[in-house]
Amino acid sequence: MGIAAALSVAGALGLVGCSTVRDDLGTTNSPCYIALPAAASAVHQRGHLDGVRLRSVRSLAGDPLLDAAALGAPNPATDHVCLVAYSGSFDAESVDRPFGASAGREAIVVLTYPDNKLLGTVLTSKPGDHFGHPHLG
Numbered sequence: 001m002g003i004a005a006a007l008s009v010a011g012a013l014g015l016v017g018c019s020t021v022r023d024d025l026g027t028t029n030s031p032c033y034i035a036l037p038a039a040a041s042a043v044h045q046r047g048h049l050d051g052v053r054l055r056s057v058r059s060l061a062g063d064p065l066l067d068a069a070a071l072g073a074p075n076p077a078t079d080h081v082c083l084v085a086y087s088g089s090f091d092a093e094s095v096d097r098p099f100g101a102s103a104g105r106e107a108i109v110v111l112t113y114p115d116n117k118l119l120g121t122v123l124t125s126k127p128g129d130h131f132g133h134p135h136l137g
Contacts, residue, residue: 029054032082035116039084039109042096042121047088047107054113056080069099069110069120080113095121 032052057079060067070081090107092098097120104123111118 031114032084032111035082035084035111035113038111038116038118039082039086042109042111042118043086043088043090043107044094044096046094047086047090050085050087050106052085053083054080055083065100065122065124066108066110069097069108069122078112078119081119082111082113082116084109084111090121090123092123095123097121098123100124 029052032054036049036052057067057070060070060081066083070078086107086109087105088107089103089105091103095107095109097118099120099122101123104125106124106126108122108124109118110120110122
């Protein structure tokens, strides 16, 4: 009877472990989902949400526009930024703190992490590869 009780308790604990509630999406970008209201405000609730990324400022060095938005803003003292991309039709007058082209089909909102302060909105005609999903095989 002792073994049966022990197995019963072990099985119950195993089930509890499987049903643990998760508070994130299981990705490294999850912390940036709280930036969505600030990003939507920067594009005046226009466009289609394409993706969200948490990036180090250092990793933006290869992209001059994103780098300029992250480092050239009034308060660039941040190590990480949230990038939130929207597709649609944008121009410099339709977004807050525009960078890059005067108009474009993609707007990438750059926000400080973790406090979600707007650094800039990068407008571009050609979508970058920052928000694509990797494909295997």
